[in-house]
Amino acid sequence: MLERAVTTIRDMRETIGIPSGPGRDSLLDIHTVALSIERGWRSDEEIRNALLQAAAMIRDLHIVLDSKTEISLVKQYPEG
Template sequence: MSLTTAFVSELIWAANQSQHLTTFEKRRLLERAVATIRDMREQAGIPSSNTEADAVIELQTIAGAIDNRTEEQIAAALLDAADMIRTLRILLDTGTEVVIKN
């Protein structure tokens, strides 16, 4: 199992067990996910929009205000992060070319 696959599994497990995790653990997982997604996007040549519409910005916002989020919101964010990482992994593994039009 690759590190990426293991991290996706960890995020899914955490989403299903979020009520048993500490605030620090939830925040740290989301921060790691944000860093991973940004790194994978860079590898794939996908620029960040740096707007509120960017899903990574939303994950970062949730991580920063984790005390003000419900368990359902946190679990959804963890699953969203897992899905983004899984999708980017497929994109990178298949060598799919990303074309960004302005």
């Protein structure tokens, strides 16, 4: 279920125009939990938290899609 959520979030982000890239991304954490479940490396609480986080991300992305909000990202360069 988590792996499907990761795919859904990636697809929705792509539709909205949110690029994937380097840096801290909660989706990567969710994906790591999803891959660790089969090996028994995650507690029930960690799995529950990842599911809740994925559900919240999907909900938020649905709101953006339904509202037809346009997202514009601008790359900022360090001063100097």
